[in-house]
Amino acid sequence: MNLENIKSEIEANVPGCQLEFVLNPSPSAQHSLRLDHAHAVAVATYLRDAADLRFDFCSNVTGIDWPAKELTEKVKVKKLVDGEEKEVEEVRKTTIPGTLEVVYHLFSVEKKHGPITLRMSTKDRETEVHMPSLTPVWRSAEFQEREIFDLFGVVFDGHPDLRRLLMWPDFIDHPMRRDYVAPDDFEYEPTAHDAVLQRANQHQSEAIAKLASEAEGK
Amino acid sequence: MVDEELKNEMSKQGIVTTTLQELYNWGRRSSLWPLNFGLACCAIEMIATTMARYDMARFGAEVFRPSPRQADLMIVAGTVTKKMAPQVVRLYNQMPEPKYVIAMGACAISGGPFKQGYNVLKGIDRYFPVDIYIPGCPPRPEALLDAFMSLQKMIDAQQLTGPNRPRHLNADAKSEFIVPKFGEHDLEPAQNSTVWKAPLVQISGTETDKSAK
Ligand code: SF4
Numbered sequence: 139m140n141l142e143n144i145k146s147e148i149e150a151n152v153p154g155c156q157l158e159f160v161l162n163p164s165p166s167a168q169h170s171l172r173l174d175h176a177h178a179v180a181v182a183t184y185l186r187d188a189a190d191l192r193f194d195f196c197s198n199v200t201g202i203d204w205p206a207k208e209l210t211e212k213v214k215v216k217k218l219v220d221g222e223e224k225e226v227e228e229v230r231k232t233t234i235p236g237t238l239e240v241v242y243h244l245f246s247v248e249k250k251h252g253p254i255t256l257r258m259s260t261k262d263r264e265t266e267v268h269m270p271s272l273t274p275v276w277r278s279a280e281f282q283e284r285e286i287f288d289l290f291g292v293v294f295d296g297h298p299d300l301r302r303l304l305m306w307p308d309f310i311d312h313p314m315r316r317d318y319v320a321p322d323d324f325e326y327e328p329t330a331h332d333a334v335l336q337r338a339n340q341h342q343s344e345a346i347a348k349l350a351s352e353a354e355g356k
Numbered sequence: 357m358v359d360e361e362l363k364n365e366m367s368k369q370g371i372v373t374t375t376l377q378e379l380y381n382w383g384r385r386s387s388l389w390p391l392n393f394g395l396a397c398c399a400i401e402m403i404a405t406t407m408a409r410y411d412m413a414r415f416g417a418e419v420f421r422p423s424p425r426q427a428d429l430m431i432v433a434g435t436v437t438k439k440m441a442p443q444v445v446r447l448y449n450q451m452p453e454p455k456y457v458i459a460m461g462a463c464a465i466s467g468g469p470f471k472q473g474y475n476v477l478k479g480i481d482r483y484f485p486v487d488i489y490i491p492g493c494p495p496r497p498e499a500l501l502d503a504f505m506s507l508q509k510m511i512d513a514q515q516l517t518g519p520n521r522p523r524h525l526n527a528d529a530k531s532e533f534i535v536p537k538f539g540e541h542d543l544e545p546a547q548n549s550t551v552w553k554a555p556l557v558q559i560s561g562t563e564t565d566k567s568a569k
Binding site for chain 1: 542546
């Protein structure tokens with residue numbers, strides 16, 4: 139089971155698909171394939187049905203939130219200073235746009251091999267959050283895609299029943315996004331520490347100040 | 357009131373004396389029917405308590421009622437998610453007086469291991485009054501039995517008349533509480549301020565330690 143072989147096999151059989159081999163440099167070496175939206179369902183169907191692959195079991199689907207990141211790097215540039223050409227160091231800033239990523243883990247029960255990992259990314263985190271659903275290929279992805287829709291806000295096109303799973307329908311946030319702000323209900327935190335402790339103490343001192351002002355008013 | 361010693365003496369002679377209050381409280385404490393529902397892992401321990409080894413029938417409490425209309429006691433056994441909280445409050449409102457609540461386990465008391473979770477209520481006592489709290493994750497069946505005995509003691513001590521009479525004998529006391537609504541970010545209201553007031557505990561120490569560094 140070599141992912142690069144699988145990749146070239148898919149490319150030979152699903153015309154036009156663009157697969158990206160994502161290297162995992164850690165000792166686990168769990169490399170993965172990034173699918174393009176247009177051919178995702180075709181590639182998934184091929185992985186499930188090809189006689190030598192038969193990835194018939196999608197065991198896990200999960201989401202990752204990648205917020206926009208700013209990279210600073212120092213670059214040496216040649217510039218004309220006082221008529222002379224000099225090497226000057228310049229700081230360049232590049233922003234990597236944020237995306238939402240979804241990861242699928244596949245096994246083959248029939249062939250007893252796996253897992254292989256598939257990835258898909260949305261264009262950004264705000265408006266272009268669509269991606270094709272793989273539930274029509276693997277039924278077991280249904281609830282997990284609903285969960286990702288609920289907690290990350292990825293919209294799966296082609297999902298048969300895309301509703302929130304854990305939160306109520308009127309809820310508008312996506313709690314697993316990194317910029318999610320939880321409701322400020324830290325009034326009583328008996329064993330708090332760090333950030334929670336700060337917020338709890340702020341609540342407490344507000345309450346004490348309120349009590350004191352009430353006592354003065356009387 | 358009959359003197360306690362005299363009462364004992366008379367019962368030795370075969371004369372039983374009692375008061376209406378004693379009889380009434382004895383009747384109620386000996387047939388506490390819990391509402392049949394569980395919310396998470398604590399419920400498993402509650403089920404174990406009703407089985408032969410722990411035998412909750414000894415307390416007259418083995419009749420778990422599937423309808424809130426027939427139940428006297430709500431055992432909140434497990435994690436109360438924000439999505440579930442309105443239903444729990446509604447069930448409590450539907451129970452007829454007299455009614456009692458046991459908050460079983462860290463989750464029902466405060467949110468427990470999931471306290472800072474995005475969908476976990478930080479204690480059911482934010483929405484209605486709780487009579488007995490049992491700490492633990494999960495509490496052992498013995499702890500639940502202990503809660504039963506504490507509740508029975510509490511009921512035994514209740515007076516039928518006077519300013520300290522229980523809620524069900526006081527026509528002015530309300531027995532229904534606000535059912536929270538699903539808001540866009542949180543339950544609305546996030547707590548019932550007539551029932552729950554945040555205790556004042558200033559936790560210092562770690563924070564000052566850090567600023568000292
Ligand atoms: S207190 Fe512990 S055992 Fe009880 S419901 Fe919460 S997590 Fe489960």
